[in-house]
Amino acid sequence: MDKDFNMLVNFRQIIKFFEFSLQDIRKKYNLTKIEMDIISFLFNNPSYDTASDIVELRMLQKGNVSQAVDLLIKKELLIKKTDALDKRKIHLILTENSNNITEEISNAKLKFKQQIFKDFTTEELDTYNYLNNKIVNNVKTELGKDE
Template sequence: MKKTTELFMGLRSLFRLYDKMLKKVCTEHDLTVIEADIVSFLQNNPGKDTAADIVELRMLSKGAVSKAVESLIQKFLLEREPDTEDRRKIHLKLRSQAGPVTESINEVREEFLSTVLEGFTREELETYTEFLRRLFANTRKAMEGSEQA
């Protein structure tokens, strides 16, 4: 098997496992996976709090994000806040009612990481962290280069 195939299959398996674990949160709190993903994103990315940020960084469709945002607002988990300088820009803020959801998401994230990183030494985790940092930097650099072409 080729290394790139193994890499892509491994990444796909990681995403599938996380989605499977996240579905527990969805069932517990009556959310779709995209809604849970948006709550998680807003919790973990202060300053990246517009629908456009979610579309760009989570690579979700505008329609899916719009529908999920509306649903989260109806469930009183999210609110819109106009930008003080640019009224066209709308920030999305988690409401206090989202607290139990974010706690559940944190528990799932911890469970996921402890599962996939089980048995790694401290040195291996440091190497893994550096590897990912460089991998993502190379990816960003390549993406920026392809956008300019």
């Protein structure tokens, strides 16, 4: 198999495995993938709490995020709060009803990391993180050229 193609397949397999690791939580709480993404994002990034932040940083479609936010509000997992200084800015805040979900997501992510980095030495993890950061920076640079 072509090395470049193999790399893309590997990325996709890791993503699939991560999605699989969250599957039971999604089913248990009757959540869509994007609803899980939003809950997880808001939990892990409290300073990025607007729909625009989610769209930009998670690279999701604006309409899909808007629809999922509305559903999460109906499910009482999320509330909207208008910014005190800028009335046009709406903050998204997880409710207490989401606490069990965020705890289970955190546990699933920890287990996922333990599984994919099983048998890695500390040095290998450091090397992986270093190389991964270089790749991500290259991707961000290339994506930014079109803006």
